[in-house]
Amino acid sequence: MVSAAPLNRKDKQIAHHVFFWLKNADSVEDRDKLVAGVKTLSKIPQIKEIHVGIVAGTEKRDVVEASWAVSELMFFNSLEDQAAYQNHPIHLEFIKNHSMLWSKVVVYDIQEV
Amino acid sequence: MVSAAPLNRKDKQIAHHVFFWLKNADSVEDRDKLVAGVKTLSKIPQIKEIHVGIVAGTEKRDVVEASWAVSELMFFNSLEDQAAYQNHPIHLEFIKNHSMLWSKVVVYDIQEV
Secondary structure (H helix, E strand, C coil), rough: CCCCCCCCCCCCCEEEEEEEECCCCHHHHHHHHHHHHHHHHHHCCCCCEEEEECCCCCCCCECCCCCCCEEEEEEEEEEEHHHHCCCHHHHHHHHHHHHHHEEEEEEEEEEEC | CCCCCCCCCCCCCCEEEEEECCCCCCHHHHHHHHHHHHHHHHHCCCEEEEEEECCCCCCCCCCCCCCCEEEEEEECCCCCHHHHHCCCHHHHHHHHHHHHHEEEEEEEEEEEC
């Protein structure tokens, strides 16, 4: 008999990193509305940890992508939890209320190793 | 007199997320060499936390970028720590020993809010 995977293990957790580009790329007001919206997602129980951010003032280098506006990084215990998050009412409400703000979204889903 | 910023505060920390594409895109051996290389970076003292990953088996959606091979996510207390990391000998050694493996690198530098 195989034991159930322990909760909060880090070696196999899923990181879900979303970058948003704004329709009004230079609007601090729209950026801050989107930041506030992303923060509402923290109430979704499947999310272990959430980090919300904006472009950092690091050195400008060719490899650095700095044209986005808002970053949303979450950790989940499993693919199942990530899938449940996608359909959670708070997430759907966030999309309904904020999708008019963004022009592009890029998502990276990462399995920790 | 202004106090020094506390260590380990999370609200202003810097996340540095790097995605690598391999020259030999389908080589699990090269992917695993690069994963092992990225893990050597954990000895750099400015790094508060490091997460190494590969593409997760989440649902394929148009917004999900899944053509990369290895993900390196780090957290720093400050822009200064991130800059010091860039020039740390262990980081330079990592680049020297592994840059032949990758064809493209994309970096996102995030200021948490």
